Amino acid sequence: MDGLLSKENREWRERVRALAEKAVRPVAARYDRAQEYPWEIQKALAKEGIFKVWIPEEYGGAGGERILNLCIVVEELSRACGGVGVLFAVNALGSFPIILGGTGAQKEKWLPKLAAGETLIAYCLSEKGSGSDAASMRCRARRDGNEYVIDGEKKWTTNGQAANLYTVFAVTDPKSKSRRISGILVEKGTPGFTFSKIEDKMGIRCVPVVESHFRNCRVPADHVLGGLEGYGFRHAMATLDIARPGVAAQAVGLAQGALEWALVYTSRRKQFGQRIIDFQAVQHMLADMATKVEAARQLVYAAARAADRGLDNLTRLSAMCKLYATDVAMEVTTNAVQLFGGYGYMRDYPIEKYMRDAKITQIYEGTNQVQRLVISRNLMKEATLLAELLDPYLPKETQYVLDEGPTPPEAAAAFSVPAVSVPAIKTLYQ
Numbered sequence: 001m002d003g004l005l006s007k008e009n010r011e012w013r014e015r016v017r018a019l020a021e022k023a024v025r026p027v028a029a030r031y032d033r034a035q036e037y038p039w040e041i042q043k044a045l046a047k048e049g050i051f052k053v054w055i056p057e058e059y060g061g062a063g064g065e066r067i068l069n070l071c072i073v074v075e076e077l078s079r080a081c082g083g084v085g086v087l088f089a090v091n092a093l094g095s096f097p098i099i100l101g102g103t104g105a106q107k108e109k110w111l112p113k114l115a116a117g118e119t120l121i122a123y124c125l126s127e128k129g130s131g132s133d134a135a136s137m138r139c140r141a142r143r144d145g146n147e148y149v150i151d152g153e154k155k156w157t158t159n160g161q162a163a164n165l166y167t168v169f170a171v172t173d174p175k176s177k178s179r180r181i182s183g184i185l186v187e188k189g190t191p192g193f194t195f196s197k198i199e200d201k202m203g204i205r206c207v208p209v210v211e212s213h214f215r216n217c218r219v220p221a222d223h224v225l226g227g228l229e230g231y232g233f234r235h236a237m238a239t240l241d242i243a244r245p246g247v248a249a250q251a252v253g254l255a256q257g258a259l260e261w262a263l264v265y266t267s268r269r270k271q272f273g274q275r276i277i278d279f280q281a282v283q284h285m286l287a288d289m290a291t292k293v294e295a296a297r298q299l300v301y302a303a304a305r306a307a308d309r310g311l312d313n314l315t316r317l318s319a320m321c322k323l324y325a326t327d328v329a330m331e332v333t334t335n336a337v338q339l340f341g342g343y344g345y346m347r348d349y350p351i352e353k354y355m356r357d358a359k360i361t362q363i364y365e366g367t368n369q370v371q372r373l374v375i376s377r378n379l380m381k382e383a384t385l386l387a388e389l390l391d392p393y394l395p396k397e398t399q400y401v402l403d404e405g406p407t408p409p410e411a412a413a414a415f416s417v418p419a420v421s422v423p424a425i426k427t428l429y430q
């Protein structure tokens, strides 16, 4: 469906596809096994200018349809390796709070370095006891003169240790309900900021996920996002709105990659004297897989365009594309393993990695249960708005119940209807 994309979108696709085939696919299995950060890939991406894609032009970025192009880039990288897809996309997640809520000085200081791929960044929201319920975090930060002092810990820091900058969300006003949390930029190497427990993961193994610890960690007061306390939760949520299409794009890339492997393998593999792709059961499986991948892709692109245009329906579309694309990725990659049969289950071949990498997309940046919650909350608001429009057409009958007080006037009116139509009813049942 490249024809539906602009020239700019297609150029990003071609550039990254070529780079992924040259620099990512051949080494993906090696880094997955070693669970090692692929610095050679990061450097190749930086050299090719790919980190510019989501950064505004005035801060050294590429400009244009930044979120859509980001999704295209992540999709292409993930088609070759899901781990590299998130290794790249997590930098967008970490820097969106600066783009959305940073001061001019914060943007000028950090965004050009992020665009050049010189600075890598991570997003520290989750904690051991605060996952889906992000607002319940307990990491604290208090102002002390010209500094903030951070104490606490963060869990699941993706890109941790590799990154030099961390967008950390911490409680600055425990008594406040709506202004409790602030975003703070913390540089790697700040005294009191350490890492532990490098997680041993099922998938996305080339990107580190660690625990981050803060003990009496002092950062300059001008590292508070936007220069104002209390806006952290909003920044975190608005960030997820524009970042979730990126996870969804990772899922589309994984599903597309797995589908391609399945197409080639089923065209080669022979059983019962014919290629297995010549069995109708296999053809139908492939047809369903391809249809779902395309549907997911178009939903992701729609959400990305909504983000680029700042549309009001972004929160809902973003949750929808994340939910749908990641569920599709899990289904398609599992089916691809199935089509490879016993070979699919073996670590000697590339397909099982797609399934392992896909699983996390249903979990991070908001579980798919949270996406359903976001979508349904949004639908309930819509129901209130629609009520006025549709009210005249809705049934308003009231049940008459003996001994429950006087019959309300509308019930009495409804009750009187059959009396008028008795002859008609009698005719009907004769």
Ligand code: CAA
Pocket (backbone or CB within 6 Å): 090, 093, 123, 125, 126, 131, 132, 133, 134, 135, 156, 157, 158, 177, 178, 233, 234, 235, 237, 238, 240, 241, 315, 363, 364, 365, 366, 367, 370, 373, 374
């Ligand atoms: N944009 C802007 N503001 C928003 C918002 C949005 N999308 N959503 C909510 N807010 C604001 C609300 O307006 C409200 O503001 P006021 O208090 O001023 O009225 C405030 O935030 C609280 O909103 P809610 O009452 O809706 O908040 P909640 O506590 O009920 O939580 C939630 C809502 C959607 C469940 C949220 O907690 C959530 O998204 N949870 C999932 C967290 C998540 O995605 N974590 C992933 C971590 S990152 C990661 O995984 C990355 C990685 O490793 C790669």
